[in-house]
Amino acid sequence: MRAFSRKLNHLVEVYDADLTLVRTFPVPPRSTFQEPGSEGHTVTNPGDQLIYATDRAVLRVDPEGREQWRFDLGERGPKRGVAYTDVALSADDSLVWVYVPNAMADRGDDAWIALDAVTGELRARHTLPTVGHGGDQYPLRDGRMMLEVGEGQDGLRIYLAGPGIEPRDFGWDDRSLCGVSPDETRFVTVAHDSEDLAVHAFPGGEVLFRVTVADFGFDSDDEVYIEWSPGFLDGETIIAVVRGEDEENWWKHFTVDARTGDIKGEMGISTIDEYDLTPLGDGTYVITDTDGTLRRM
Numbered sequence: 035m036r037a038f039s040r041k042l043n044h045l046v047e048v049y050d051a052d053l054t055l056v057r058t059f060p061v062p063p064r065s066t067f068q069e070p071g072s073e074g075h076t077v078t079n080p081g082d083q084l085i086y087a088t089d090r091a092v093l094r095v096d097p098e099g100r101e102q103w104r105f106d107l108g109e110r111g112p113k114r115g116v117a118y119t120d121v122a123l124s125a126d127d128s129l130v131w132v133y134v135p136n137a138m139a140d141r142g143d144d145a146w147i148a149l150d151a152v153t154g155e156l157r158a159r160h161t162l163p164t165v166g167h168g169g170d171q172y173p174l175r176d177g178r179m180m181l182e183v184g185e186g187q188d189g190l191r192i193y194l195a196g197p198g199i200e201p202r203d204f205g206w207d208d209r210s211l212c213g214v215s216p217d218e219t220r221f222v223t224v225a226h227d228s229e230d231l232a233v234h235a236f237p238g239g240e241v242l243f244r245v246t247v248a249d250f251g252f253d254s255d256d257e258v259y260i261e262w263s264p265g266f267l268d269g270e271t272i273i274a275v276v277r278g279e280d281e282e283n284w285w286k287h288f289t290v291d292a293r294t295g296d297i298k299g300e301m302g303i304s305t306i307d308e309y310d311l312t313p314l315g316d317g318t319y320v321i322t323d324t325d326g327t328l329r330r331m
Contacts, residue, residue, distance in 0.1 A: 037081030038320065040328070041072070048081040053320070053328045059084040060099045074120035078127050078151070085130055085151070087119035089139075092132055094154060103154030105132075111140025116186075118168035125173045127151055129197065133169030133181055146181060146193065146201060160201050164191055172214050172221075180221070182211035189226050194237060204239045213265040213272075215292065216315040222272055228259035231274055233292065243295035250276050250288055250297060261285065265313035266292060273301070273319065275308050287311065303331075 037056075038049045043064055048057040061072040061084075075086035083102070085094045089110055094102040107119065117138035122131050134145040144166055148158040166183035173179055178196035185191065189207040209223040209232070220242065223232050231245045245260075252258040261275040272290040277283065285308045289298040305311050305321050312320045320330050 036079055037077050038328075039075070039077045039081070041075055046075055046077070046084055046086070048077050048084075049328060050081070051330075053330045057081055057097055059086075059095060059097065061086055062088060073118050074122075076121050076123045076130070078123065085121055085123070087121050087132065089117075089119070092119070092121060092130065092149065092154070094130075094151070105149055105154045105156070107134055107136075108141050113140040114138065115140075116167045120169040120171055122171035122173055122179065123151060124148075124177050124179065125175045126177065129157060129177070130154075131171055131173075131179045131181075133166070133171065133183065135164075135166045135168060135183075137165040138167055144183070146195065148197065158195075158197065160195060162191075162193070162201065166191075170211065172211065174214065174218055180211060180214065184210075192223070202237075210262040212262060213313070215266050216269045220292065222264050222266070224260055224262045224264060228261065228277075231260050231264055231272075231290070233272070233295065245274070245290060245295050245297070247276065249295070250274075252276065252278075261308045263309045263311070264290075266315050267313045267319060268292075268315060268317045271298065273311065273313050275311070277308055 040047050046059045050056050063071045073087040077084050090107050092105045115138040117135040120133040130149040130151050132147045136142045137144050144162040144164045146160045150157055164183045166185050168184050170182045171179055181193045183191045190210050192204040192211045193201040195201040208226040212222050214221045219236055221234050221236050233242045247258050248254050257279040259277050261277050264272050264274040267273050270292050272292045274288050274290050275285050277285040287301040287303055310322050318330055
């Protein structure tokens with residue numbers, strides 16, 4: 035398991051496999067639309083170096099917060115909107131992949147770049163035809179990376195690239211990428227309108243099956259949705275979250291057979307919100323107690 039980390043307002047906490055806190059890194063406060071600050075982050079294995087983005091740069095720092103390198107992204111323009119830079123390490127920690135939402139930052143075209151993780155030198159730069167607010171990335175064992183770009187009400191785009199490989203656009207604008215199976219033969223998406231969950235073959239993207247709100251036992255006319263938060267508990271099981279809106283908002287966690295789409299059942303657990311649970315792919319998951327303590331279940 036890669037070192038587990040979470041970002042609080044002004045620091046990043048790093049935990050070992052037993053979820054014992056082993057290190058904290060100071061970072062600028064979270065970026066907001068009104069005030070610039072820190073954005074996406076990732077930690078090296080075994081969690082002794084932090085790489086994070088701000089509104090204008092990507093930095094690598096040591097445990098004391100001393101800067102190892104900095105890659106400048108440029109100043110945001112006067113017509114900037116909500117733009118959140120994401121960073122992720124390749125599976126072997128050799129490259130830092132950065133989704134840069136330049137269009138919304140009013141500084142040019144969106145970019146997906148790869149930096150040398152040790153030196154910060156630019157290794158690849160891809161221009162994307164997106165106008166994204168932010169992105170989420172999923173590293174693959176062979177060095178490739180998957181990227182979801184969120185364009186707000188205009189939908190989402192999914193890409194696949196690697197060292198020396200131009201990005202492949204899967205051609206959808208209405209699917210949210212939510213996870214890759216541990217054996218990297220499948221990936222899971224949720225519709226932009228939250229009406230269904232789909233499992234796709236990797237790398238082709240062919241739909242293997244879909245699961246709808248009705249499959250979870252709810253009337254399709256109800257105000258019930260599938261959250262953009264499923265993930266692979268292991269190679270056989272997906273955890274999905276169904277959210278409802280009536281007198282008060284509620285959400286429930288279900289397990290889904292990752293091979294057939296059959297609903298295994300409701301998990302009967304409580305989380306602080308719909309997005310708190312993080313499946314780790316090895317049969318365990320992480321949630322947060324009401325006191326802020328992380329638990330691996």
